[in-house]
Amino acid sequence: xxxxxVAGNWKMNGSLEANRALLSALMxxxxxxxxxxxxxxxxxxxxxxxxAQLQDHAIEVGGQDCxxxxxxxxxxxxxxxxLREIGCRYAIVGHSERRAREQEDSLWVARKFVAAQAAGLxxxxxxxxLLEDREAGRTESVVAEQLDAVLDLAGVEALSSGVVAYxxxxxxxxxxxxxxxxxxxxxxxxRNRVAARSTSVAASLRILYGGSVKADxxxxxxxxxxxxxxxxxxxxxxxxxxxxxxxxxxxVQSQESA
Ligand code: PGA
Numbered sequence: 134x135x136x137x138x139v140a141g142n143w144k145m146n147g148s149l150e151a152n153r154a155l156l157s158a159l160m161x162x163x164x165x166x167x168x169x170x171x172x173x174x175x176x177x178x179x180x181x182x183x184x185a186q187l188q189d190h191a192i193e194v195g196g197q198d199c200x201x202x203x204x205x206x207x208x209x210x211x212x213x214x215x216l217r218e219i220g221c222r223y224a225i226v227g228h229s230e231r232r233a234r235e236q237e238d239s240l241w242v243a244r245k246f247v248a249a250q251a252a253g254l255x256x257x258x259x260x261x262x263l264l265e266d267r268e269a270g271r272t273e274s275v276v277a278e279q280l281d282a283v284l285d286l287a288g289v290e291a292l293s294s295g296v297v298a299y300x301x302x303x304x305x306x307x308x309x310x311x312x313x314x315x316x317x318x319x320x321x322x323x324r325n326r327v328a329a330r331s332t333s334v335a336a337s338l339r340i341l342y343g344g345s346v347k348a349d350x351x352x353x354x355x356x357x358x359x360x361x362x363x364x365x366x367x368x369x370x371x372x373x374x375x376x377x378x379x380x381x382x383x384x385v386q387s388q389e390s391a
Contacts, residue, residue: 140365
């Protein structure tokens with residue numbers, strides 16, 4: 134059985150004080166789980182203090198992005214080795230907000246995936262279509278292009294220690310969630326696409342859903358066969374909501390293993 138992952142993407146939110154309060158609430162409410170991995174991804178500046186506070190706690194930490202380069206003249210960028218050195222386990226790559234604002238294309242994102250993995254991080258590769266893509270019937274071709282860039286550059290085996298997050302762009306921060314049918318369809322598409330290259334990698338690949346996951350819709354989404362947890366934006370800033378989402382994943386995992 135695949136171990137679920139629930140990761141909070143704090144985006145550009147927080148402050149030293151707010152982070153401390155949020156983390157102490159989470160540390161109390163979320164014990165270590167055998168069935169579910171939990172992570173938070175704060176803004177890069179806060180990584181050291183978040184990692185220090187979470188020391189000896191099962192909640193792990195990730196960066197929201199990393200450079201595709203190892204070191205050198207890349208002003209403002211953060212290398213995957215640096216994230217690893219200070220204690221990150223994960224790095225999100227290819228979030229739609231970066232694909233849109235920073236014009237990161239799929240090859241660039243694939244290079245970040247490779248860099249993260251080479252540094253010993255678990256990359257969380259975000260893929261997902263715009264509303265106009267969905268309406269034009271292009272969901273699968275958009276997701277395929279984003280996924281294939283990584284499969285082609287890194288090789289399918291690389292995904293055996295990576296994570297994919299399907300995040301329909303129209304569902305991010307909008308309060309719109311993909312219906313269970315819509316999410317299930319794309320998750321199955323992703324798994325089948327990986328299976329075409331390796332059935333064993335596809336079977337073990339964790340595919341998260343992201344896009345307006347909340348306490349009240351998490352259990353329904355996580356119960357779908359190809360959904361292995363979530364990448365949570367807005368709701369990860371609220372200790373009660375994030376805890377409820379983690380508990381939803383734990384509940385689904387224990388039902389499945391029963
Ligand atoms: P949201 O964001 O949960 O606020 O929709 C998800 C994400 O962007 O990862």
